[in-house]
Amino acid sequence: MELLIKKKGIPLAIYSNKHTIYKSSEGNITSFGVMMDKLGIEMIFANTSQAKGLIERYNSTAQRRLPNDIVRFNIKDYDQLNIWFNDFYIKYLNEKFAHLPVDPVYEFVELTENYDLNLVFTISNTRKIVEGNMFSYNGYCYVPYDKNGKVVKTKTSTEITVLYFVLENKVRMKYIGIIYDCTLKGTNHKNRQVLINVK
Template identity: 30%
Template sequence: MDELLAMSKEEITRLETMQRIKDKRLTQGEAARILGLSVRQIKRLYRAYKGEGAAGLVSRRRGKPSNHRLDGGTRQKALDLLYERYADFGPTLAHEKLSERHQLRLSRESVRKLMIAEGLWKPRRGKKAPVHQMRERRACLGELVQIDGSDHAWFEERGPQCTLLVFIDDATGQLMELWFVPDETFFAYCEATRHYLERYGKPLAFYSDRHGIFRVNQPRPLATTSGLTQFGRAMQELEIQILCASTPQAKGRIERANQTLQDRLVKELRLRGISDMATANAFLPEFREDFNRRFAVAPRSHHNAHRPLLPAENLDLILSHQETRTLSKNLTLQFKHMIYQIQSERPDYALRNARVTVCETPQGEVTILYKNQPLPYSLYQKAIRQADIVDTKSLDRQVKAPPSPAPNHPWRRYGHHLNGKPIEEASPHGTD
């Protein structure tokens, strides 16, 4: 009885080719080009075909376990660790941790298959890529730096929600600065920018969204203003251009980086038990270095576009909140609900109606400049407190819910608060 052979499509193609070689209709060199094999492999296959027929072309490994299969002990240890520590990790990040922290030798695809089989990871269907106009990366490091703030539960339930300020280089995709702050404010960006400038120097341009920190969003700014925000004025003094994107897709590099950070950084903070901003900021340089080692790319040009800070550029004053005031006849001015009295050896008429610049640091220290020279002053009187101006992004955090009444508060003795009974039933004296 003839034996039935199970052959793959590739093996059937090889069988047909061997038959053509046997019938002298094909040379071994031509067969090698057709099958994409070497002539030496064709000779080996032809010898097997002449000796055993079609059975000689069937793989001897069929039905047997692979030599590259995952070791049972390694597989079990990986599963235990996935369930214990990395149940909500993605396959790529879980593979990194298993390899680096636990020295398990297995591929990323093996981890992905394990997680899918155990229901820890659900493969996603490929989405149709949206069509956006392509923009080539800048050529040099420091030519364009994208900046943004990401408000997220970075410490999950272990700590308060805060904002991560992210600076990423457009040419290399390298994280240049990461800094946790309570809110996305002018002084927060100044603090992160100072770290950046002291580490790398001045880039040519910052690329941001249209947040009010970077751009005056009034259609018709007041004539008394310069048309620049505080951050815009500071960057103008440092000769750093600010560009604002019209859509999130226009600055997609930092948007995608924020999504990656909200996955990877959150899990790194959890693994290290970090639950406050001070400890997290101390850890960020280590995380930034590891992130850049994995994901940064080489720029097209080796030229570094950063410029050094000049000796005359005083960051303490440039990165301060500055407002212009006009001195009164008695040399006083009002700023932030306080009245400042100028103490000067000059005659009073020399400074009357003079335009001065009030500079306030994040610590609340105030310097008053006249022609770029500080003026001595004393606090004369505290003005009456007025309404505070609150940014829309921090409105929810500024508005606090009223405190709950105490358990013995008279309000709790009202009838509609006594187990749903009306006041007539709840009162021991009844009503008239």
């Protein structure tokens, strides 16, 4: 999605074969759905068996052939894979499955120069501060610090918002409207914090 937006702009709509990509089976909006809402992208879901079948064949082809083609083209690392996939493999998939739209109008909104995609592609969760000014997220313990490198001290049990920035692969804390960087301090297994030395 990041590559698409940077190359062509923000699409007005995305076509999917499953509504659960946007809402869970319980009816709650997914993290992906939140990101699409932030961008103003409409989610369109395939309602006919023919349309669903086309998308499923696309996914099946990509998933079945991709591992073999990675070996066949001697791809060695993720950086090489990204270049090969975006410059070659997407073209192959589009030639095989793409259909021209009935309405040829270009349905992308140009990305402004100062638009920060990092603020869009975030996953938000609520956590509470534990002893040592730490909070846990995905099995790891983090300590927030301010722009001067000092630990942000908050009371134990204070509720904060944890932001996972997908594009940067970074965890940050939001508290009283301010976003703080965080340092990994340990692991969290069944409420037992194990501290580690992080240089």
